[in-house]
Amino acid sequence: xxxxxxxxxxxxxxxxxxxxxxxxxxxxxxxxxxxxxxxxxxxxxxxxxxxxxxxxxxxxxxxxxxxxxxxxxxxxxxxxxxxxxxxxxxxxxxxxxxxxxxxxxxxxxxxxxxxxxxxxxxxxxxxxxxxxxxxxxxxxxxxxxxxxxxxxxxxxxxxxxxxxxxxxxxxxxxxxxxxxxxxxxxxxxxxxxxxxxxxxxxxxxxxxxxxxxxxxxxxxxxxxxxxxxxxxxxxxxxxxxxxxxxxxxxxxxxxxxxxxxxxxxxxxxxxxxxxxxxxxxxxxxxxxxxxxxxxxxxxxxxxxxxxxxxxxxxxxxxxxxxxxxxxxxxxxxxxxxxxxxxxxxxxxxxx
Numbered sequence: 001x002x003x004x005x006x007x008x009x010x011x012x013x014x015x016x017x018x019x020x021x022x023x024x025x026x027x028x029x030x031x032x033x034x035x036x037x038x039x040x041x042x043x044x045x046x047x048x049x050x051x052x053x054x055x056x057x058x059x060x061x062x063x064x065x066x067x068x069x070x071x072x073x074x075x076x077x078x079x080x081x082x083x084x085x086x087x088x089x090x091x092x093x094x095x096x097x098x099x100x101x102x103x104x105x106x107x108x109x110x111x112x113x114x115x116x117x118x119x120x121x122x123x124x125x126x127x128x129x130x131x132x133x134x135x136x137x138x139x140x141x142x143x144x145x146x147x148x149x150x151x152x153x154x155x156x157x158x159x160x161x162x163x164x165x166x167x168x169x170x171x172x173x174x175x176x177x178x179x180x181x182x183x184x185x186x187x188x189x190x191x192x193x194x195x196x197x198x199x200x201x202x203x204x205x206x207x208x209x210x211x212x213x214x215x216x217x218x219x220x221x222x223x224x225x226x227x228x229x230x231x232x233x234x235x236x237x238x239x240x241x242x243x244x245x246x247x248x249x250x251x252x253x254x255x256x257x258x259x260x261x262x263x264x265x266x267x268x269x270x271x272x273x274x275x276x277x278x279x280x281x282x283x284x285x286x287x288x289x290x291x292x293x294x295x296x297x298x299x300x301x302x303x304x305x306x307x308x309x310x311x312x313x314x315x316x317x318x319x320x321x322x323x324x325x326x327x328x329x330x331x332x333x334x335x336x337x338x339x340x341x342x343x344x345x346x347x348x349x350x351x
Contacts, residue, residue, distance in 0.1 A: 056285060064190045094108060112239065122228065
């Protein structure tokens, strides 16, 4: 067991002496919900609705990946879409130029995206808050511009076209329902892993760094190690989602990975509740389904959507389904003489 990486031991439960058990009623509810999700596309048989569900599942995975970086570790990343793009283009290149299957490309996309996560994290270890956000924003734009200019590799503005559909057990996955089950499986795995990490030793180290970076280092938390781990693990989920995304739509273009995508993923995490796994799922549902519900009101759709977000930030800033820690931070009044959270952050920056 000594040779098994710590994060792997945490996920599979070998690091837990007291395994968290679900209440029987909650277990039955989750089982019924999962069964409903499995049979839903068969009953609906509506490709448009299934495509919307595929988009929701994709952004659930992306949101959970960014939640590791922002929600767990407290590292504000505004260029997360860059890892999504790296995973997508890696899979697109390998499938079209080298004839790899999607299943082989998933590993390559995840590994390369994790490598880029470490590449971004290493030079930004001393940055926090607004400064880290600016650097990650620039990183995302560098990736997008590179995709536009490296024509011999990425196809430039035209992207990589003609990406073949994957096959599984002799069946070609060329229908929305096929990718629905693939994305549902990936989303369930991402939810399980994120839930295990949240209450693990790794998750607690991230929480210590997020709440008080200096105190965490004084108490022996290796800031370099855990920050790089957060960037790498968050990027891994983006790489996996990117590989499935280009396989599903059959083309990889730079326009699919613009800054607005990063903002959308950040919004999913914030609206749902930073640090909350179930909150990210709720945030993805809200951000992807509300625009579809407002579609009949085409003229006022963005106005209504923006108004809903303003009301959300005004009356429930902790998110739809926040973590208990985050809810306490935003709702409890500070003790007399103690600095507020914003004041503490200003002192940390030397403000």
